[in-house]
Amino acid sequence: MSVTGRPLAPAATVACMLLTSTFLAVLLGTVWLEAAPHALTPTACRVVIGLSLLPIAATARVRSTGRIALAVVVAVVVSLFAAGVAIDISYDGQEYQYDATWALLHGWNPVWLRYDRFVPPGATALPWPQHYAWGAWLLLALAEGAGLSSEAAKGIFVLPAIAAGLVWYAVLLDMTPIRTPLRVVLALLAATSPTVLGEFPTRLNDGLMASLASAFVGFGLLYVRRGGATALGGMAAALALAVDTKFNALPIFGALTAGLCVAALFQAGWGRTVRLGGMMAGMTLAAVFMLGWHPYVTNAIAHGNPFWPIGDPAYENNTLFMPSWLRHEPVVVQTVYSVASSVGQRLAPKWPFTLSKAELGRMNGHTFWSGFGPWFSGAALLGVLAGCATLMSPFARRHASPLLCVAAFALLSAAIVPQSWIARFVPQLWLAVFLLGLAALCAQTLLVRGLGATCLLALGVNSGLALLSISYAEAKAVVAINRSVSVAQRAGEICADFGSSHARIGLLRSRGVRVYPLHSRSPLQCAGGKQVPYVYDFFETPLIACPCDEVAHDPTGTWHVPPDTTVHDIRESRQHRDRL
Secondary structure (H helix, E strand, C coil): CCCCCCCCCCCHHHEEEEEEHHHHHHHHHHHHHCCCCCCHHHHHHHHHHHHHHHHHHHHCCCHHHHHHHHHHHEEEEEEEEHHHCCCCCHHHHHHHHHHHHHHHHHCCCCCCCHHHHHCCCCCCCCCCHCCCCCCHHHHHHHHHHHCCCCCHHHHHHHHHHHHHHHHHHHHHHHHCCCCHHHHHHHHHHHCCHHHHHCCCCCCCCCHHHHHHHHHHHHHHHHHHHCCCCHHHHHHHHHHHHHCCCCCCHHHHHHHHHHHHHHHHHHHHHHHHHHHHHHHHHHHHHHHHHHHHHHHHHHHHHHHHHCCCCCCCCCCCCHHHHHHHCCCCCCHHHHHHHCCCCCCCCCCCCCCCCCCCHHHHHCCCCCCCCCCCCCCHHHHHHHHHHHHHHHHHHHHHHHHHHHHHHHHHHHHHHHCCCCCCCCCCCCCCCHHHHHHHHHCCCCCCHHHHHHHHHHHHHHHHHHHHHHHHHHHHHHHHHHHHHHHHHHHHHHHHHHCCCCCCCHHHHHHHHHEEEEEECCCCCCCCCCCCCCCEEEEEEECCEEHHHHHEHHHCCCCCCCCCCCCCCHHHHHHHHHHHHHHC
């Protein structure tokens, strides 16, 4: 039922300003790069960041929103500090995500120049920086160029996550008569899926996508009930940022928009539905053809496919992690197998709500099977039951129809998103289960409300288990990496084949270590036995660096930049695991 006449909660206003600030940073950075064929300078980064913070500064001056805005500032400062302490140990985050950010700060202008000329020293000229959406990399580069360290800059991704929590607090305040502590807990749950938690210490941008999707739906539900420019503005900013961050934003946000339009049609009639659909269609076109001219249009011109290389039939990187017997099954079957499996890198179906000790050490930002956590399969099952029970209750169906509409379209969208068996590619599945559990709380029947509450409790426990696992793995990695850096600092200069861990080269150099990347497919042998374990390979075994005076130099007398061996490494990993 549509409600009008009462303004949105201050939390929604602050959330809108947070997303607006983040969008403004990407917009101004893009305009800077489009206006002149030169890269970002430290001065340009500081100016862009300063201008993008003006909406937050204006919000902090308003009495009704000032305290919330100041609390947000404190949360962001704490997040930046935590991100600086954490070290990215993800595969893609250390590889092309790091490479693209480094290149943006060292002369690369994606609009005018090819990436190949700006490859980080010792890294490989990978294809993805040239052809992927680069909004998230631009955010990282702006933060680092403004003065943050390479690791601390990752904390900039917390802004949409905070916005998601705030807007969901406003949604719950508007829709459900629950007490404030529970409202806070549910808002945190909406904003902290395992994808968001797992990718916080990394440069990966799937957590950013998950936060944007959550905020988009929250603002959409507020618009369905109340209308207003604030809700539409928050949706538009989230959508534009998502389209400029990942290719899968188009099918994901298209499905979420369709669900919200259906909800608006039932709740508020054709007028609000047409405004919602028209605004989101217009913003999508603007994001693709203005912010996203590179890579969407440039890919289409150069390769006949705006999503190249993902849209190329020969692209098989992620499929190689899947058992051969599952590769030709429908996407839905692959996704169900993944959700029903144990957390990890291998397919291992299990009963819902079971938990093994090994699973607690496997959650990270790059988990393949059951990447939403060890209890998500049970929560999803409860969510589907709760949703069906809600549909059977006329009172609950009438009050929870917006939640059910969006949840249904979010579930259906998994069939059109490529590689949906990898949880981080389909953050809307987590959101769908959350919405189903929340919808059941609108019922008058105690049994239905109990199903919904149990579903949400299971999601909360699941996120807690994921956070525990992720924190333990990150703390363990930071201690080991810092120990290795200390050994490397004593060695003075080290030589190694860093493989795909390009960010580790930058980390060592930032700590004063002279690093010389080698290309050597065989393990290095340190003549004096002074080994420096600096990273783990696909087989989860430590790779070794040596002091350069203990390594036989390249016969040609030169240091070679390693070629791109990504697909080769993945195939080796797949064959290795198949043999286990």
